[in-house]
Amino acid sequence: MIQGCIEGYAFSMISPRLLLPILLLLLAGCSTVVGTGRSQMRVISSEQERELGEQAFQEATAEVTIISKGKEARMVRRLGKRIVEAAEILYPSAEAESYDWKFVLIDDDEIANAWAAPGGKVAVYTGILPITETEAGLAVVVAHEVAHVLAHHSAEELSHALVMNGVLSAGGAALGGSDAKTREIAMQAMGIGGQYGVALPFSRLHESEADELGLFLMAEAGYNPREAIAVWERMAAAQEERTPEFLSTHPAPENRIDEFRELMPEAMELYEHSPYR
Template sequence: MKIQCTPVKLVPFFLLFLIAACATTPLTQRRQLVLLPSSQLMQMSLSNYGEVKNNSKLSTDPREVEPVLRVGKRLADATMRYLKEQNLPTADYAWEFIVIKDDETVNAWCMPGGKIAVYTGILPITKDDTGLAVVMGHEIAHAIANHGNERMSQGMLAELGSVALAYAVKEQPEKTKDLFFQAYGAGTQIGLLLPYSRLHESEADRIGLTIMAMAGYDPNAAIPFWQRMNALSDSRPPEFLSTHPAPDSRIENIKQYLPEAMRHYQSRS
C-alpha cells in the first residue's frame, strides 16, 4: 500500500499540519505520515510498559534472561550507532528488555523508545542468539521506522477525520490509548490488535536484517528462523504471526535483502 502523505481532501490548515508531519523511514527512505507527537508517544509507551511489567510474570531464569539482555544490548548499540551516523534523533531511546515467563505465548514486541518484551514461548523457535537477533532486530526495526505512530496516524485519520490532532489527544485519551494498544501489539487482548501491513512487514524485515548484521549476527539466519515460524503456524498459530503476518513471499523477499545486509556484516571493523 502506498502511504499518502498529503491527503488533498482535508481542510487547508490541517493539510499544512500533515505536510509538517511527514517523516522519512531510516534505511528504506520512505516518506510516511506520523501525526502523533513523539513526546506523547513516549509518555504512553512508558506508562504501558510499566503496566505490562507490573501485570506480567517476569522470568528470572538466567538461561532465558541473559541471552535477551546480551543480544538486546548489541542490537541497541548498533541501532544507536546507525541513527547517529545518519543524523537521526536518538534522544527518545532508553533501551530496556524484559522476558515474560509465558511458555504458551510465541511473541515479542518493541514499544517506542526501545521498550522491548520477549515471551519465553518464542525462545524454542529462536533457538540461539542469532535467532533471537532476527526477532529482536525485526521488532526494533518496527520501532525505529515509526510504524506504530504511522498506524496510529492512519487510525486517527480514519476514525477522527479532520478533528485537529491536539484536540483529539487531549479530549479523547481513551481513544488514543486504544489506538496505541492496537498499533503496538502490547495489549492483552490479541483479538483487538491490528496486524502490521505487508509494507511494514517487508520494511521491518529489511531494516531488521541490516541491524542484526551491523551488530555482528549473520543475517542468513533469518531464513531458517522464518521456516521454523511458518512450520509452527500449521499446528499452533503463534501470536507473533497474528500481528506480523508472513506473506508467502517473505523468505523470497528476505533473500533479496540479504546482499545489502551482508555488506554491513562483512564491513564491520
C-alpha cells in the same frame, strides 16, 4: 516527499471546512523513515509517543512474570543492547541513543510472541525461544521489533487513526496534550490489552520495512543474517501444529523469505564488517 504523506487519504470524504486544516497538519507532520527514506506522516510528538508507549508497556506487563535472572534473560538484554548500538552506527539520524530502551523476557511458554511498544520497550515471551533456537535466531525477532520502534510505525498508524477520527477538528491545531479522546484512540490503535501484546498487525508495508531494517541491524550487530531465513522457516513449520502468536500479527512467512533472499548480499556485507566479529 509531501506526496507520500498525503497519499491514502480520502480527501473527497472530508468536509470542505476541515480540508485545509487537515492538509496543513499532514504537511507539518511529514517526516522520513530512517534507512528506507520513505515519507511518513506523524502528528504526535516523540514525547507523546514515548509516553503512550510507556503506558502501553505498563498495561501489557501488569499481569505477567518478567524473568530478570538467568542465561536467557541476560541474552535478551545483551542482544537488545547490541542491536541498539548497531542502530547508532548504521542509522545515526534515528537517534537510537535518545530512547529509553528496555528488553524484557516474559515467562510464558504458551505464547510464541514478541512485541515492541513505541519509545523502546521490547518484550519477548519464553514461548518463542524454541522457534528462535539460538541467540542469532532471537536477534532476528528483536531486531525486527527495534526496527518498528525506530521507524515510528505505531506513531504513524496512530496518526492516521487520529486524522481519520477527526481529532483535529478543533481548528486543525496540532494535537495538544494527551486528552482523553486522543488517549482512547491511541490505546485502540495500538491494540492495548490484547493477548498478543501491544501492537496490532502492522500493514504489509510496515512489516517489510521492519524486516529490511531489522535484517541490516542484526547483521551490523554481528549476528548472521542468514538466520533470518531459518527462523521464518521454523516459524512456518511451527504453524502446522499451532499458529505462533507472532504469526497472527506477522503473516506470510513465505513472502518474507523471498524478500530476505533479495536483501541478503547487502546484509552479508554488513555482517562481514561488523565490529562485533
